[in-house]
Amino acid sequence: MFYGLRRLLGMVRVEESGDQIKLSGLPGNSVAKTIGEVWGTQKIASIMFSRVSPSDIAFNRFFAPDVVYAFSRIIAEKRRGHNIRALKKVVASIYEATWMKDTLVKHPDILDPAQLNQLKWAPLEHQAGFFRWFNEMVPRFRLRGALLGAGPGTGKTFMGLALGLQLHADVVIVVCPGRAVKKVWEDTIVTQFKRPQPYWHSQMGRPPEARMRYYIVHYDAQEKFLAFARTQHWHKPVILLDESHGMNEIEALRTQLFIALCDITKSQYILWESGTPVKALGGEMAPLFRTIDPLFDRDAQQRFSAIYGKASQRANDILAHRLGKVTYKVESGSVVKVELHHIQKKVRIPNGENYTLTSIREEMRRFIEERAKHYLSNMRQYERMFENALKAFGKTLVTPEQKQNFRHYERAVKLIRKDFDPSKLKDEIRFATSYEKKVILPALPKPIRQDFKDAKSVVKYYKLKVQGEALGQILGRKRGQCIIDMVPHIGLEDIIDTALKKTLMFTSYVGVVDAAAEFLKQQGYRPLRVYGETNNELAGMVNEFGRNEDANPMIATYQSLSSAVPLIMANTMVMANSPFRSFEYDQAVARCKRLGQDESVYVNDVVLDTGSESNISSRTIDIMQWSRAQVDELLGFENEQLIATESLRERNGRATGSLTIDAIACEEFTQAMEPWTGRLATDVYGAQLPDWLRWANQPREQACVSRHMG
Incomplete structure (x- = not known):
């Protein structure tokens, strides 16, 4: 299969330029085909690789660990007809010529365990194990944080606060569900430090104050806190996201606000904490990588969502391998006896x-x-209710772009009503649903808005x-x-x-x-x-x-x-x-x-x-x-x-x-x-x-x- 590679063995070249890594001197088409055979789908390679030709492959550098994993699995399986020596050389070259070389070297410590003496109790073994892992893995993979996938009841709150201390954070921002503000985070801050800590939380009934060491912000208070954060000049902020599975929809407002908080504060370290980090789809991990991995740019995000956000159960082993690099897992049963x-x-x-x-x-x-x-x-x-609402909405349109999008919506609805076939019209259905939710409904006055909500589904697919x-x-x-x-x-x-x-x-x-x-x-x-x-x-x-x-x-x-x-x-x-x-x-x-x-x-x-x-x-x-x-x-x-x-x-x-x-x-x-x-x-x-x-x-x-x- 790798006939061309046999001829060119020894001439493989790996280059990293901008956000791309290019592998030259190997038959890209054959490699992509092999990946399709191993995982049972051509979608992985076609989406992950930005370029595939008979002589090279290119991909966003974010995917370097995934490409290495894919090649290593092919090598391990030793399938007949594959040039294993050539693939081994490619993997070795990726480690030598790209940012992946950092994953092989020892980095200076980023945690200072001596700071734990500010707390009333010492970490348990599984907690100390997390700190050791964080100290090693985060710098190796050039991360700004990690995911603590610890089961309920294992002490995630303590681990988060202790991590902030060891990172010498001048401020720690906790984003959490409203029910956890007082009973979990405030109680821990008040009771577990040897000396009182200056803190503020979003349920105090007053605006945030400057020069606090800890800020506890519930999910729905993020927007107001962002306005305050823009006025601050913190030197080494650390952000802790509690029950992080609540931020798994990247388009959701609360997730976008959290991402904005990470960007505005220029937080050097962000810890996601959850006992159930993935609820259904691998694509839920996009917000995590968006906040903790500097390599996860727009192109990488789009490709990641396309691979893991739809139907790629076959790619789950690739994602599991990748998550293993950014996740420390603690099973409740191994800790809570x-x-x-x-x-x-x-x-x-x-x-x-x-x-x-x-x-x-x-x-x-x-x-x-x-x-x-x-x-x-x-x-x-129902049709009259639907039409009247659209007529009222049409009067709010001003720009050519707005009018063009509305015409697109009308065409989509016409197709859906004429022949409702989910497999053929999935793009039209997706666009129409999103346009209604994000554009039409917010623009309608309240009485008409309710009529539209009642009628739209009946008219399109009763x-x-x-x-x-x-x-x-x-x-x-x-x-x-x-x-x-x-x-x-x-x-x-x-x-x-x-x-x-x-x-x-x-x-x-x-x-x-x-x-x-x-x-x-x-x-x-x-x-x-x-x-x-x-x-x-x-x-x-x-x-x-x-x-x-x-x-x-x-x-x-x-x-x-x-x-x-x-x-x-x-x-x-x-x-x-x-x-x-x-x-x-x-x-x-x-x-x-x-x-x-x-x-x-x-x-x-x-x-x-x-x-x-x-x-x-x-x-x-x-x-x-x-x-x-x-x-x-x-x-x-x-x-x-x-x-x-x-x-x-x-x-x-x-x-x-x-x-x-x-x-x-x-x-x-x-x-x-x-x-x-x-x-x-x-x-x-x-x-x-x-x-x-x-x-x-x-x-x-x-x-x-x-x-x-x-």
Whole structure:
């Protein structure tokens, strides 16, 4: 295969110029073909290489470690017909003639362990191991930081602060979820230093002050803090990003603000901290490399996203190798030596047959028939709403470029409506969806904006609209109602009374939080409720949970409490349902199973018992897959790549080429789920609550239901 290379052996040349590395004297076409054969796709080489010819290859220098890995794998496999000696020479030349030579030499220490004497306690072995790794790997690969992929409860907060000390930072900026500002970061800064440290945090109710050593900024306060940061002249700032998986969408506003913070402060070192650094797609790592790797320029970012942001599961070993150079991983189980016991709590209820899959399918069938009939019979009305909104939007356009983009959008919508084929029209669908979200909706006045939101999906693809509604309003509502009906039959009183310490209860549904709290109040308990509307009181509630013996249990949604807050005063947990995302379950368990816990942790997984017949309380992801299949079948809408929720992408472990379609269904599902998980959840559940609990306002409930059912 490498006939030309055999002739030219000894004449291989490697050059690094600007952002490019060029390998001359080898048959580039054959090398690219071989990579395609080894990984089963030609996309990797075609995207990673900026130039491929019969005599050379060129690529962005950011990808040097990946190219070396790819060539080394080919060498290791020793495939017949490959010139292994030539490839070895290429790899050696890359190390000799490019920035990769720095990875082979010993660099001066960047950490000063003597600074740790400012803290009240010394690092544990796994923490000291991280510091040694950081001290070696960051300078070797010319990085500005790293990813600490440490499991929940392993002491990431301490590691971040200790790292800042050893780097002689004159200021440390912590960016974290709002719930972690006081109870995690402020508490640690106040209690773990031998001397008081000057600090400010974004929940103090006053603007940031100069000459602080520590600034704690929650995600949604970044924009205001940026204005302050622009006025400062820090010499050696260090940035710590807590729960960094919250910044995995590079186009998201909070991620862009974080990137801007890193750029404006000219931070020399940035530490990303997460127990679940990658939730689904490798492309989620783009924001990480954008902030910690100076070689990750615009060209590298575009190529990286094209390789790992779509359908390249085959390239996962390349990405895993690369992440190994920038990530220090700590498994919770190797550090937290606490026994974990899972107890399945099978619960029988009088109306359990209402929640069998047979019953749910029949209800879905009726719902789908109703909604499809509604949209088809009222299509002209939706079209008028859509057209009126576009007419109003058109009047806001001024520049030729704006008008041209709008014409592009109109053409895309026309094609989508004429022949909705996701595989053929994915670019048009992606453009139209993005244009609506980023351009049209922000420009419309509020009344017309709502009309446009209601009409756009119906006009373009009403079956997708029905799918999202069916999964949200039937599946979502029934799951929440099922848990509410189980609450009196779980045996919560016995679980709480026999626990060695306090008890935590988790659910995905706001209505379940309220229902369980009201039930336990009737039994004489003093439960604490944590969800969106009470999150601003979280620090106070956690303190009360720890100090007040009677405050028990704490009942929370996964979204509000599954990460960032240690709760070692509890060792017993009740999972009223499994969340859509498995990492949320693991994070929730880690509220109790973490460093400092001195008892075994018991997790009660609640599931409805309907005998041999499957029901909606089974594993969430399996039910979601089943439900999507039912909706597709009932709608006569078959698309094997259409996935209704983000969680299914995570479950399948694959990224399809139709993520645009996935996003559409996910958006409709999310909107349909809002009544059951959002702020108005109690209103929607009201009239359906069992006899032992009636607390909702009936008129408001009816208005909410009628609004969402159309």
